[in-house]
């Protein structure tokens with residue numbers, strides 16, 4: 001059974017941080033879902049979140065995942081929990097919405113997909129970067145301009161509030177920095193054809209499990225000969241030039257993160273196009289719930305999420321490029 005008598009998909013959230021709050025609000029306000037429990041190791045934020053929505057708090061995520069009155073689970077914990085928690089959710093016969101990434105390794109990701117397929121369950125991964133309204137608009141304009149030649153994303157939080165917070169700067173919890181370079185720069189990869197070549201360079205300081213600052217540069221070449229590059233910098237203060245710049249066959253597109261418009265240049269003329277309002281965090285949950293009910297295809301399928309894992313794994317393996325035989 002995937003719904004209660006009122007036709008709501010009953011959802012439990014695991015975690016009580018930033019994204020747990022974001023998802024809980026949308027689940028509680030949706031006509032199609034009801035939030036039934038919050039399971040979190042952090043008693044303070046967990047009880048606060050549960051109280052805000054009038055649902056039960058528990059520190060026992062395994063018990064919550066197994067509850068018969070839970071149809072689906074939203075995982076908002078850190079990336080290192082995906083394999084264990086995701087597997088427990090799917091093995092209990094519950095649909096899985098998880099914040100990105102699906103898994104930290106292709107092996108773990110394939111296992112999750114296999115269990116979901118065996119049990120007829122939906123997996124949706126929150127790859128929000130590709131459905132933000134500016135990125136949807138850019139995709140439309142790329143198609144109108146004859147397709148991409150070189151797509152470049154710069155990802156650099158201008159005010160990195162996480163600096164000094166361990167999870168995002170600890171490779172044992174959040175993975176090698178290329179994981180987030182690929183996740184946060186996914187808009188230059190999504191909906192493109194097969195990738196035939198990757199290379200990358202990574203700078204970290206200090207160069208260990210826990211780093212303070214990093215800079216990553218990823219280059220991808222697609223089967224259609226088009227190129228994409230992602231620059232990802234983290235832990236630096238100062239104003240960032242984050243955004244996206246796409247050279248197309250018949251023009252170009254520029255977007256500065258947070259701007260209310262994109263700029264399209266074609267035939268020697270530039271024009272600004274306004275970015276529409278949207279709530280991609282809600283859209284992701286709506287797609288997930290609709291897919292549970294009707295099997296409707298989602299903008300990011302489980303296979304696409306698995307592809308992301310394979311891509312960052314390949315990028316990590318090439319994360320300091322190819323050694324040149326003699327200095328060039």
Ligand SMILES: NC(=O)c1ccc[n+]([C@@H]2O[C@H](COP(=O)([O-])OP(=O)(O)OC[C@H]3O[C@@H](n4cnc5c(N)ncnc54)[C@H](OP(=O)(O)O)[C@@H]3O)[C@@H](O)[C@H]2O)c1
Pocket residue numbers: 014015016017018019020040041042045076077078079081099100101126127128129167
């Ligand atoms: N879709 C988007 O736009 C978007 C935006 C930001 C982040 N994200 C993704 O969302 C995920 C969470 O990010 P966040 O910003 O919400 O992080 P956060 O604020 O640090 O929250 C993470 C939560 O998970 C809990 N947690 C972590 N490991 C756990 C474990 N082993 N067992 C039980 N609870 C655990 C944390 O508990 P403590 O409080 O005890 O640490 C905290 O409640 C990340 O994967 C990130 O990539 C997505």
